[in-house]
Amino acid sequence: MKRFALYLFFVCFTVIICNYAIFAETLNVPDEFETIQGAINASENGDVVLVQPGEYDENVDFNGHNITVASLFYATGDPEYIGRTIIDGHGTRRVVSFISQENRHAVLTGFTIRNGSTSYGAGIYIRESSPTLENLIITANHATHRGGGVYCTQNSNPTLSHVTIAGNTADDDFSGIHAFDESNPTVVNSILWGNNPPDISDRVLISFSDVQGGFEGEGNSDVDPLFGDADRGDFNLTENSPCIDAGSDIGNGFNGELPDLGALETGLPVTHFRFNLTDNNHSILVVSATLDNEELPAFDEIGIFSQEGLCCGGGFWNGGELGLAAWGDDPGTEIIDGFVNNEVIEYRIWDFTTQRECIVNPQYVGGEGNYVANGFSAVELEGMTSYHWEAPEPTDNNHSLLIESASFNDESLDIGDEIGVFTADGLLAGYAIWNADDRIGFAVWGDAEHTEDIVEGFVADEAFTFVIWDYNVEVEIEAVGHFVQGPSVYTEGAFSIVQLGDFEDQDPIDLVANLPSGWSMMSINVDPADEYYSEDEDRGPDVPLMMAELTNRDELEIMKNDVGQFYMPGQNFNNIPYWDLTEGFQIKVTADCSITWTGVPILPFTQIPLSEGWNVIAYFPDYELPCEAPDFTAFVPILDELIIAKDGLGRFALPENNFSNMPPLTPTMGYHVKVSSDVALNYPDAPEELASSEPRSFDNSHWVTPKPTGKCMNVLVNHISGIEMSEGDQVVALNSSGNPVGVGTVDSDGRCGLAVWGDDLSTDYVDGLRDGESFEFKLFSIALESEIDLVVNGFIKGDRLEYTDDSYMVVETSANVTQPQDFYLSPAHPNPFNAVTRFTYGMREEASVSIQVFDIHGRLISTITDGVKAAGQHVAVFDGNSISSGLYIISMSTNSFSTAQKIMLVK
Known part of the structure; x- marks a missing residue:
């Protein structure tokens, strides 16, 4: 007996090397096709019909398709599938037919063919064809004339390898296999036993096979194969079978030990690698x-x-x-x-x-x-096979790790280096061998619950210790793991992405934060020097020590964290226990100022834990990260959980509505984010090229943006109907006294995001809204040079125009515009102009209108519009970048109205 048998995919690659099989497809039965025949009919030459275990009551005809029809034996090498995948004739019909000139690339493998009944070839009938039959059990088939198991006629020359033909019958003769009319089938490494009558046509070429009654051919025998229990369909070879190791190695690529005879190889091990079969x-x-x-x-x-x-x-x-x-x-x-x-x-x-x-x-x-x-x-x-550590034994729980990158001295690990993950007590509980240029996944095992006296792995919330075994220099190197995604401590059932490296100590740097007068949000991306820490607190720097530079200049009024704890030096009060480096702070200073700290840079992708709800977070990278829609690059790792993010000026990102007016995230800034569940943020790497995502500035300061007050709600005006808007138009939120409490700029999509500021109770005057206070919107149109009331038609988020701290709403609005009483064309602005000029025109009713630009010789330069326009005010733009300086004429005409005006282009 050979140690293992393998025919796995041998047939597959007989097919693959055919020219037409390069683009073969796999057709799955019954997942994609209910029947084997249905899959054959849909196939093309070179395809594979892969059949799941089961009993299929069919008469299968290859219909001239040179394809492989196979059980899961074809994909796994497990002979168990041969007995479990059955095509059954139920005593009423032939089981399999090759009658359309199929060639050797028509392959049937890995089945039991049984209970066929017809006059010739009850199990398999072959006419004018030469298919390949491998690893089949052909049994209990009955022919009323000849060929109970297999019948070949009209120049058919099939190849049968590792086939068990047993227990078939024929009323005349040749019950196992018969060849007629210039047919010469080849049989090798097979068993023909227990067929009645047992005689075989002399046209069959048989070698290295066990044939009852004997048959001339190299390596043939006539001995009881010692099946397990043939009467009950068990054709496995028992331990002392003479058919074990009796086969030929010709064509199978075996070295040394020989294959067994028949369909079912003995002594197969349990497969170590297990996998799913899919449709590609x-x-x-x-x-x-x-x-x-x-x-x-x-x-x-x-x-x-x-x-x-x-x-x-x-x-x-x-x-x-x-x-x-x-x-x-x-x-x-x-x-x-x-x-x-x-x-x-x-x-x-x-x-x-x-x-x-x-x-x-x-x-x-x-x-x-x-x-x-x-x-x-x-x-x-x-x-x-050379290993430094022994792989840990699996337990009943684990935490999956994907090592996204692993490098030392800026060089990736070599194939053969090992990664060990150790508990605090030095127990190896996770292990992998580097086998790729960039990443590898494996499990870290937790302590088993059922073994109370033995610790086999990590306990909940225990930190990971990473050690690298350098295969080439044979030395252990402790590595730093930076978690790009997922928990950084052991969490049963969790998944984390990690970057491993030496990350050598960096030199301290000076970090300068520039603070505007009033409220802002700030954070740091350095671990401050020891001088900023108090003796009895090592979780983070001391807040008064950190802010001493500002307090010494009487510039700090107050700073507070996201849970309401605050430091107010003027009152000598502080209840912020320490400066959590992962957090940002809201801060109010009396004047524009700056502050400097000395510290070691924090790695950009260091994890920031976020709790469900609102968090004020630090920004660790020393580079900018864009936050524009639709990518929201800065927050990609938590995009599924992110509800809203905003900066100290109230600019915000709202992924659900695919909106952002936030500029790139910047060092020393803090950010206010709301998430739907507890999650960890690891900022992504710097983009290869940072496109300009700073909001565009416009020459439109009709309303001045209010100063931040330390608290706001955010409003997205999702649509404004009833007017043609221009990018750069402004939307203002006004309190009941008509004072602006929020201003935003209309973007290129016609949407506008604005922060509506709450009242700062630390001032002696009203500079914002109180909770529950109502407000209204107005639009300033650059083209119309006028303020226009906006009416809220609906709420996508929210239900009323009332202020609430740290909430947000999304609204649909319409412009309350008075319809023109006549047609008109307003003066262009600016005029003269050096590139682009705008003008408005009015339609008292829906009508066809043409607006064109001519030079002073009457030659048409541009058609602004030519078609039907609705009643109302409209905005038009003329771009003169492609023409030379000079005097031009804008002409407007309808069926009942015409006018013109001069414009001067100066470059």
Whole structure:
């Protein structure tokens, strides 16, 4: 008996090397097609019909399709699927037919064919065809004339390999297999036993097979195969069967031990690598495989893995070239169960002798190392078995880690380096071998609940300690783990993305924060020097020591955190226990000023924990991050939880409504964010090129933006109907006295976000709204040069125009515009102009209107509009960038009205 059998994907790659199979598809039964025949009918040459275990009551006809029809044996190498995947004729019909000139690329593999009944070829009937039949049990079929199991006629030359033909009957003769009319089937490594009558046509070419009654041919025998229980359909070979190791290695690539005879190989191990079969795959030909520079022992396993550590394919090494499939993600499922397009393909080897997984360095000799549906790659695998640590034993709970990057001295880990994750007591509870250029996923194990006296892993909220084993220099290096996503402490069932590195100590720097007079939000991105810490508090710097520079100049009025604790030096009061470096602060100063601290830079991606609801957070990067819609780059890691974010000037991002008027996040600024659940924020890396996302400035200061008061609500005016607006128009929120309490600028989409400020109770005057106080909106139109009342028509968020601290609303509005009594064309502004000028025109009724620009010679320069316009006021723009300086004429005409005006372009 050989240690393991392997026919895994041998047939697959017989098909793949055909020209038409490069773009083969996998058709799944019954997931995509209820019947095998339905899948065959929908297939094209080179496709694979993959059949799940079950009993299929069908008469299967290949219909001239040169395809592979297979059970899961084809994908797993597990012979159990041969007995569990049955095509049954139920005594009323033939089971399988090849009658349309199919060739050797028509493959049937991994089934039990039984209970067929017809005159000739009850199990399998072959006419004018030469298919390939492998790893089949053909049993209990009855022919009223000949060929109970298999019948071949009219120049049919099929190949049968590892086939068990047993227990078939025929009323005339040749019950097992019969060949007629110039047909010459080839049978190898098979068993023909217990058929009645047992005689076989002399046209059949048989070798290395066990044939009841004997048959001339190399390696043939006539001995009881010692089935498990043939009467009950158990055709497994028992321990002393003479058919074990009696086969031929010709064509199978085996070295040393020989295959067994028949469909069912003995002594197969439990498969180590398990994976799901989906509806798409990438074909891989393993040309060679070594382990520690020696040829890989036959029947060790090769596994195919995604970068997240998901097994997506595999099989037993057969001592020669091996065909495998890397299975892609099934888009019909909610979980990721395979590769996504362009994902890097990784490999592992299961060393059966040591019972360990080995890292693998792939060298591609054909195709690419990235997954492509229906793609193909050829690869040489180099495995290594030298290990520094023993992998920890799995427990009943774990925390998944994805090491996104790992580097030392700016160089990535080498293949073969090891990553260990240790508890505070030095217990190894997570382990991986670096097997990629960029990332790897693995589990960190928690302490098992059922073993109270033994600690096998992490306990809840315990910190991770990372250690790297350098394979080349044989030294352990303690690493720093920076959590890009997910919890930074052990959390059962959680998932985290980590960046590993040495991150050597950085030199202290001076950090300068410039503060505007009044209220703002600020934070720091350095860990201040020891002089800023008090002796009895090491969680963070001391607030009065941190703010001493300002208090010594009497410039600090108050600073407060997000839970209402505050420092008021004028009253010598402080109840902020320490400066939490992950938090931002609201601060009020008496004049424009600056403050300087000395400290070591905090790494940009250091984790910031956020609690459900509102948080004032620090900004750690030393670079800017954009926050414009629709990407909201700065908050991508928490975008699913982010409700609203705003800066100290009340500018805000509202992902649900795809809106942002926030400029890029900037060092020393603090930010106010509201999240739907507890979450951790790790700021992303700096973008390759930061596009300008600062809100555009416009020459429109009709209303001056109120100064921040330390608290506000945010309003998104989502739409303004009834008027044509221009980018740069203003929307103002007015209190009952007509004083502005918030001003915003209309963007290019016609929307406007504004902060409506609450009253600052620390001042002696009213500078904002009180809770519950109402307000109203007005629009200032640049083109019309007039203020226009806005009426709220509906609330997308909120229900009334009343102020509430730290709330937000989204409204739909309309302009309360008086309809023109006549047609008109207003003077252009500016005029003269050097690039662009605007003008308005009025329509007393809906009508067709033409507005055109001419030069002084009457030549048409531009058509502004030419069509039907609704009654009302309209805005038009003329762009003169592409024409030369000079005098031009704007002409407007309707059926009943015409006018013109001069404009002067000066460059």
